[in-house]
Amino acid sequence: MSNTAQVVNLEEHRPVVKADIENGYDRLAHELTNALAVNEPKLSGCEFQVVHAIISKTYRYHKKTDWIASTQLSEITGMSKAHTSKTLKSLLLKKVIVKNGKNIGVNTTVSEWKKIASCKKQKLTNQATKVNRLDNSKKLTNQSAKVNQSVKAVNQSVNKSCPIRPPQKKTTITKEIYTKERPREKTIALPELPDFIPESSLLEFLEHRKQMKKPMTELAVKKFIAKLTREHAQGFDIELAIDEAIANGHQTTYPKNFHQNKRTARAENFAGRDYGEADVRF
Numbered sequence: 001m002s003n004t005a006q007v008v009n010l011e012e013h014r015p016v017v018k019a020d021i022e023n024g025y026d027r028l029a030h031e032l033t034n035a036l037a038v039n040e041p042k043l044s045g046c047e048f049q050v051v052h053a054i055i056s057k058t059y060r061y062h063k064k065t066d067w068i069a070s071t072q073l074s075e076i077t078g079m080s081k082a083h084t085s086k087t088l089k090s091l092l093l094k095k096v097i098v099k100n101g102k103n104i105g106v107n108t109t110v111s112e113w114k115k116i117a118s119c120k121k122q123k124l125t126n127q128a129t130k131v132n133r134l135d136n137s138k139k140l141t142n143q144s145a146k147v148n149q150s151v152k153a154v155n156q157s158v159n160k161s162c163p164i165r166p167p168q169k170k171t172t173i174t175k176e177i178y179t180k181e182r183p184r185e186k187t188i189a190l191p192e193l194p195d196f197i198p199e200s201s202l203l204e205f206l207e208h209r210k211q212m213k214k215p216m217t218e219l220a221v222k223k224f225i226a227k228l229t230r231e232h233a234q235g236f237d238i239e240l241a242i243d244e245a246i247a248n249g250h251q252t253t254y255p256k257n258f259h260q261n262k263r264t265a266r267a268e269n270f271a272g273r274d275y276g277e278a279d280v281r282f
Helices: 030-037 045-061 070-077 082-091 118-156 199-211 218-231 238-248
Strands: 097-100 103-106
Touching: 045 070, 045 082, 070 082, 070 118, 103 218, 199 238, 218 238
Parallel strands: none
Antiparallel strands: 097 103
């Protein structure tokens, strides 16, 4: 049998995508496109991707700002959610985008765009000058100490009654101190929550468990979210259940207790009651 390799032309299987106005277009101001072309704030490739993704979510629908989740931007750009959130923070520092509450959009005042890289260079130069000053001061102190030692040696040599002795080194006994580093707390990455579970209430419950010295693992958090979804399907208020669990110091939620009456019916004591005299006729 002969081993033969089959050559596959990938260009034949690659789909052809052509940009056409008939498929849709975006209305952008000339000053905005010119500012992006000049790139005065020194935007990186990832920052360019996020800016264009925000443009596609706002100007394409005739909006200046909109509530855009980081998951939507990551789907458009193909970047991870964590990397997308870091890129949004850098764009906010450079004032390329603006944030109004939960809504974000492109800053149309392009003259406000900043260069963060230049600020970092200035900080580095200031730190370098401080280090040089410290080095020069140390050199001067060492030189003055050497001059004083040489002067003392000359004075001792002149006076024959005081022979020159080499400087004695002080022997110091140091104890070794063993310190144990505290283990770092593991941060739990929350999954995507449904609308009926508020993220702030869930974070408060996790902090409540930490204060009880019974923190939850990632698996426990997933199981707890599944429990809340089942309770929501039964018609219970999840936010109220979490608040009541924190207030009562519980380790989990008990929403059924809020809808059931805890008072138990007592048997009436008929023998102890006075019914009065009964008129009995035969």
